[in-house]
Amino acid sequence: MDYYGSSIGRLIESLSSLPGIGKKSAQRLAFHIAAMPEEQVKAIADSLVEARSNVHFCKHCCTLTDGDICPICQSSKRNHRQIMVVENSRDLAAYEKTGRYDGVYHVLHGAISPMTGVGPNDIKLKELLMRLQDEDGEASADEIIIATNSSVEGESTAMYIVKLVKTLELPIKVTRIATGVPVGGDIENIDEVTLERALKGRTEL
């Protein structure tokens, strides 16, 4: 790749190390960046370094955030006794966008997956259990809503959490978000497992 000169080559290489950016997009981005106003490039570079050094796991819900505790866990408007368990911070963001959930979250940062060697200790499960009990051994939550993905890993993780919470013997309800036909979904194009689950989960009108 010495037809670009080494700076562009290095930039292409470092950009294509990011997820979802292939050789072609990295090349397009690199040439775009090389022609951008210098301050703008500096601003992007700074925001990268800044995000990496400022961002930590929230001490309560483990989402990625500035400082010790995330804005949601700090908010007095949220119901802190209702905890939605999600696989990652992007799933949290997706639920926040609905604007219809006023509880708090717990971010696992993964799902149990024996195939890829991710066990219960590799995700933030210990931190979840710690949150469910106060110092006096009383339940510090009323409900845990499991919103892991509807994949094999997500489902196993959900089952595992149910078992874990049951062992605490506390009056905490554990629920799972519904599986079914997505809004706007065309029945004829939806897989059988989803259709079966949608039938099983039917509700009275």
Added chain:
Amino acid sequence: MDYYGSSIGRLIESLSSLPGIGKKSAQRLAFHIAAMPEEQVKAIADSLVEARSNVHFCKHCCTLTDGDICPICQSSKRNHRQIMVVENSRDLAAYEKTGRYDGVYHVLHGAISPMTGVGPNDIKLKELLMRLQDEDGEASADEIIIATNSSVEGESTAMYIVKLVKTLELPIKVTRIATGVPVGGDIENIDEVTLERALKGRTEL
């Protein structure tokens, strides 16, 4: 978006200002970056700033490169009397990858497009004309191969270059890369204009 905390929010914003990176990919990238090893993030940030400050237009062919003159224009193995005119440095890279071209290039950095307000003076046409004549008024090239895109803008630019070069009244051949059916292309799925051009440009076997 204050559910992320401000550092992640700023990073998402700055990433989504880049071409081809939408809100969703920016979000995925940002969370990935926030969880990456610190040195790796610094390296990416440095390569951004470094590329922007080191990279200039090559004094001969106008491609983006480190230093004054690009490796291709410096090379004694290339035929400096054959100049391929391309729209941008990515097109140069595409032809270099074929390994079948040993002339040099001229990068226009755009194509004439009255619709978007790009005129002949907005692309590196003046620089091309300057390259074609030496101090004594003699031709300093034998052939110009026009390899602009096969789009309306690319074609108009090609026609414009032909006219410009003709006004110099020098013995320089001007050629255009062939339009036709791409290798592996399925005739039934190819548009009529391409098919018509492929027919017109047929060669004897």
